[in-house]
Amino acid sequence: MAFGIFFADRNKPLIGVDISSSAVKMLELGVSSDGSRQVERYSVAHLPREAVTDGNLAKPEIVEKAMREAWQALDTRTRTVALALPAATVTAKKLILPQDASEADIETQAISEAHQIVPFPMEEVTLDFQILGPSPRSQNDNEVLVVITRKDRVEERVAVAESAGLKTVIVDVDTYAALRAFGQVSFQLPNEGKGQTVAIVDLGHATTHVNILHDNQPVYQREHPFGGQILTQEISRRFGLPWEEAEDAKCKGLLPDNFEVEVLRPFLDSAAQEVARALQLFFASSPQQHVDHLVLAGGCSLVPGLDEAVYNKTQIATIIANPFAKMSVSSFVRPKQLAVDAPSLFVACGLALRRFDLE
Template sequence: MFDFLSRKKFPLVGVDITNTSIKLVELSRSGRGSSTRYRLESYGIEPLPPGSVVERNISNAGDIGDALASLVKSSGTKAKWAAIAVPSNTSITKVIQADAKMSEAELEAYIRERADEHIPSKNDGNSEPNLDFQIKGPSENNPGSIDVLFVASAEDVILSRKEILDIAGLKAAVVDVEVYALERACIEMLDIFAHGAEDQNIAIMDIGATTTSLIVISNRECIFNREMHNFGGQQLTIDIQTRYGVSIDDAEKAKLKGGLPDNYDSEVLARFKDAVASQIELAVDKFYESNTRNRIDHLVLAGGVASIMGLDEVVERKLNVPTTVANPFANASVAPRVRSTNLGEHAPALMTAVGLALRAFD
């Protein structure tokens, strides 16, 4: 959404960088409005060497760039442009009001002046911030005013991601924020939003390796988002390591490929599912505490953890809310070149990459 990088090019791939993997998605689109149809042209997931990303900060751009280059080659994409995202916790987002009669130049100057109130000073050791803004529409509370969303992110956060793209032979067309990419994928691609969910509060829980995000969407607008750290799929790896006395690397491999003892499901995985459900319940309670719309009509699980068999049932029982697993490709076709054997398993983890890939159609 940072238009200093926004040179819309097609084809374009969405590239999602997390603590443990890098993901790529390329989409094409036909039709308009209710006749819009998407096709998955290419996708892939590549694990990252340990320590490449630490607490969402890039620590080894070279290794990540090499992993992305491998992913570009194996996916078969011909795209040279990419949409990437910065983590929500490295960005500042605010909605402010401005006079609707302002010219574009006046509005930009006003936004920059107001943004300075919220952006940490460079004297505090922060790099120069990059700023962009987007007009949301007329302000409901202030007649004659408009609501404007501004987003700021430190320059070094953006440059580190551009460096990764450069290594892989890609150019940055769009820089977005992860939570907005996730929101876009949900609204545009999930079944529940295609079948009259306008009067419902839909919660999406994106459970990654070490970070869990909750967003709540009502009338196709995000009304709540919260990011929680230090809980995610990596906790299951630690549980396996502790229970069976193996190295963290062997625990991760066993989690992904199987071969664990017979008591794994009942003694380790079942407890982890319960822990996930409890974390989701805590996150939903935060929404209830901070919002007058004190109900969730439907819960969607996304992220790599969401593909754990039976997790949706455990969560639904605990929260007493209808719960499904995200599949952004449920209504999309798949290009013949795409190896789709594991697509159903991978789909929940691709939501942010899908949201970024959708920027090709802005």
């Protein structure tokens, strides 16, 4: 989804920029000498608490500063970027339209649909659509995904990027970016996930996004108010540390010996319970009553032991996402550190992959 900001030449370099509640993450992908995809460079600039809240840039000047720092750390000449809106800020609807419908016809229908479902004036709205392919119910029709959001949501992010010296050429949606990144992970699953039900659980700092695919097609998505900040809060409370120090100690593993028993294990139990509850909500709203595989992504998936805790609770085969497992790595990137950071770069990877849209 480009929301009217079109990227005409996908051969040009592009930086995927994920603005989460805890950090600005930037990633640039390229092509190696043998023609395979390559991680050129990436960087992470941490954000202070409350700079981004509920998907809103509460303190845009701080986000701008972090974007500048992240871009400078990349050490690149590329300034064109792909950004993402939080899924909670967009409305999506799938339409069934004749295959011979022109783009003008589709746009007219999309605008008509927006009139019916958005609660604010159309001049405050921006929308985009994408033809998904033939409808399984009719050979003469296409499925068309329409995505609608407020203009100010897009303009806010574009303006901050521009202030940081960057040019936005794509505005995507974080959940769609995650689905695109999953394409770099699916090879780890039997038959690459075809004919199976796979849950992608992106555990972030403040929220958890659950995307469920059946036969590699999205069938369900939902956001849950659970994330790594809960662990930070408990570290801060239990050991009497200021928030920033608790977050730093969590990331660096510099915690007292009783951390594992008194704090980590209860958190892992809570996280596993949250994943199990999310799956139950899916089962309650879907004819599918079974999930074959769980893919954990996001910064919170890096918490030691989380994958094992989730498996023990759900009894579903669980892996931690590494979308770079089959990519080569440039000399600017430390492979071991990339392997550690990979799950937290899941959305940034999906955005950076937009460079190859026309392949």
